[in-house]
Amino acid sequence: MQTQAAGPTQRLWGARFRSEPSAALKALSRSEPGFFRLVPYDLAGSRAHARELHRAGILKSDELEKLLACVDALEQDYLTGAVRACEADEDVHTFLERVLTERLGPLGGKLRAGRSRNDQAANDLKLYLRDKARVIAAAVHDLQSALIAQAQQHIGTLSAGFTHLQPAQPIVFAHHLMAHVQAVGRNIDRLIDWDRRSARSPLGAAALAGSAICRSPELSAAELGYDAPCENSIDAVAARDHVCEFLFVCSMLAVELSRLSEEVVLWSSRQFQWVELDDGYCTGSSIMPQKKNPDIAELSRGKAGRLIGNLVGMLSALKSLPLAYNRDLAEDKSAAFDSIDTLSLVLPALAAMIRTMRIDVERLRRQAPLGFTLATEVADWLALSGVPFSEAHEITGALVQACEAKGIELSAVSQALLAQVDARLTPEVLQHLTLDAAIGARTGYGGTAPQRVSEQIARAQAALARQGEWTHGAYAGPRC
Incomplete structure (x- = not known):
């Protein structure tokens, strides 16, 4: 059944106010439409909280069962579009409590006991980021696989290596490709490390002092896939360093993608002609019929500045905030969502472009000794x-x-x-x-000798398998 968009709102605050909020306040205060992607995560937290209320004696067993069934039905209705937020809903929490109250009456209002939008908001975004960290890691994994697949074909392909964008020394082209595999892959390890630090639940912190009703936050934490509750209830609602760290990983990844993209732009240029990009991953010119432009690489390169901006914006929002919660913290969602959405577009496109590009082996070899690289x-x-x-x-x-x-x-x-x-x-x-002698002499660990590059590829594949175990199986929380 479609929930009606009209009718009075059910605000979660305002009992002490004598007048309605102004239109300007409502417009500024209302969550952006994209924030409602957190609905499944808020409902996951609500399930855990309902069980905590049952342990506290606020919900009877039959009430808990009825409430959980309604939460499940609401999630399905939201995902299928049968119910949606209306303009009067200030945020995700207001929207969901309104619908639960419409469907359950006073029982729906019981769910608010012992929690605050402060710990809810922190929990919703943390669950979302822990989920999406694995989605991003999987996309990075696919890009690495595309680069490795190309590298495996070019262990014997000789090319010039560059410093200062000047010919420097001969290398095998696979070695150059694997340098990007290493740089990009470190961001998966960063996400794994970030996730370990982020596996603390803010639920139970309530507004800032903890809850007098919900006194077993460790049980809610375990239900949601966390390792434990946050150590300090003030820090639980005030901290956003985990968001900044996540944004750093996103921006660092974007920088690495930008560097790869820049090289693809050079390699595919008429001056280099090292690679030919598949037509499906290029565009043309509206005026110059001969043009074949590496748009995926250029767009990916351009997005790096945007993701860096998201990190800087969030750091700036945090830098002068007193403890505990301040509304400024709502900026966390805009920055995180935009970075995730951007990478979700860039990574698959880059992987497909790399996987389908063709490399001119003979041209690379001809150019390898030029510029006195020997x-x-x-x-x-x-x-x-x-x-x-x-x-x-x-x-x-x-x-x-x-x-x-x-x-x-x-x-x-x-x-x-x-x-x-x-x-x-x-x-x-x-x-x-000779080129072969020069390359064959670099037999140290990590060098460009073909044998060493083959070993590097094997180690990289083992690292991908290890990272894949985390990406696809380590998270016990909600996969929404």
Whole structure:
């Protein structure tokens, strides 16, 4: 049955006021429509609270059963659209109490005993974030899988590595892709660590001092998938550092995605031509028919600033607030919802773009030695031959100058030119001036040698499996 949108509201406050709130106050105070996504989480908290009221003797057994059945029915009606908030409902809590009272009469009003919107609001958002942390982690997992799949195909693909966006040393392209896997994946570990710190329930804190009615918050905490209640009832309703930390992880992830996106923009440009993006993940120009634009990468890059702004905005809202609860804290939801919604769009699009991009192996190899990327091999060979590296560096620089003067790369240097630059540059150095030799020499842990990159991929896959156990199975709370 559709709940009517008309009729007087049932505010959760106002008994001591002589007049109705002004229209301006109502407009400013009412929750944004997007906040009502917390309905299932508020109802999950209401179930736990109802059982606490039963333990306190406020609800009889038959009343508890009736109330829980009504909460279950209300959740289904909300999810199917059979019931919705009306304009007069100030927030999620007002909306739900109104409907429960309409359906249960005075029994619906009993649920408010022993709790406050302060601990409800904190609990609703914390449950939501713990739920969505796993959704985000799963999307990151998919992006990592796409990058790893590409890396597995290019363990033998040679390319130039860059510093300062200048050719620096040759690497295998898989090694570069795996650098993004490592950077992106650390954010899943951050979410796991964040979740451990966030597994404390604010229910039972009430307004700030704790509840004289609900005295077993550890039972409600366990029911909702928390490890324990919050240690301090004031901190329980006043703290939003868990929101800021969550927003930091979102913004750090967005920054990593932006860096990946920037490289895809470069790689797909006419100047690089390293990769070709699938048509399904590009757009064209309304005026230039030849254009193929990497819009997913560009849009993802642009969203990073937005998520950083959400973090900065929340930190700014918190910085001067006295304890305990202040209405300023309502900013937590706008920031969190926007960051989650944004990542929920960006991550799948990026994963699909990476999974379908085609890499020009021959072009990468041709460009790999350009820009004297083999120069470090000369300096290293001299150092291993006993030449102090400071001298080896100078000798190699002189060799590069000589090559520039002749318009050749190091791979084309002659024995005569070596001897002309420095007598210590004997012909033996030439066997080190190949791409395969340079890459094969980097056999240290984490290096670019193909064997090491293969090992890195295997470790990354094991890490994904470990993270996946948390993403898909560790949370015992409501999955709404």
